[in-house]
Amino acid sequence: GQQLNQSPQSMFIQEGEDVSMNCTSSSIFNTWLWYKQDPGEGPVLLIALYKAGELTSNGRLTAQFGITRKDSFLNISASIPSDVGIYFCAGQLAGSARQLTFGSGTQLTVLP
Amino acid sequence: GAVVSQHPSRVICKSGTSVKIECRSLDFQATTMFWYRQFPKQSLMLMATSNEGSKATYEQGVEKDKFLINHASLTLSTLTVTSAHPEDSSFYICSARESLNTEAFFGQGTRLTVV
Secondary structure, three states, rough: OOOOOOOOOEEEEEEOOEEEEEEHHHHHHHHEEEEOOOOOOOEEEEEEEEEEEEEOEEEEEEEEEOOOOEEEEEOOOOHHHHHHHHEEEEEOOOOOOEEEEEOOEEEEEEOO | OOOEEOOEEEEEEOOOOOEEEEEEEEOOOOOOHHHHEEEEOOOOEEEEEEOOOOOEEEOOOOOOOEEEEEEEHHHHEEEEEEOOOOOHEEEEEEEEOOOOOOOEEEEEOOEEEEO
16 A cells, blocks of 8 residues: 655754654545644644645644655654654545545754 | 543443444544544554445455444444454544545544553
């Protein structure tokens, strides 16, 4: 099946720093989504991208849908302690089911 | 965003028994619900897709007789883990969407421990 390569696997940053993570695939996706998952909880949608080249912000978060439709990145600016968690990218293919394929996740730790 | 409620949040059961997990869409009608499984420090793996009123579509390698899915109404889907074994212990998460053109929202997850 389709696979999403997400990197980095984990990050340790100081509070106030910016962070960037990305996902790449060999497949073309129609939609890219970024989620955050806290321990013991389900994923929460952060940003949804629907068009190649689209750049979308949600507060301190910015994500872009790559021109080739095979990649996406997520930037978090001025990180704060509550940004800690696992961030997942997810791609959605065209088709009747439009299931999500998830990346492997990026574990973010923000040090005070 | 829309609210998807999953119950129970945690369950411990004995090996050989069956466990039912419920997934409800609270403020919208979900034509499609998805069930995922997540092992510690790993990503979400899709188990099955269910559309209201029809049989679920299972992903390759997922035993349909072991993981029974029922999507009997537009607001409720259930996953029953039958004859559970310790290797079934995992975090199970559902998601629901109203239509093909809307986002899917996730439940809080269910931590299943089989002892």
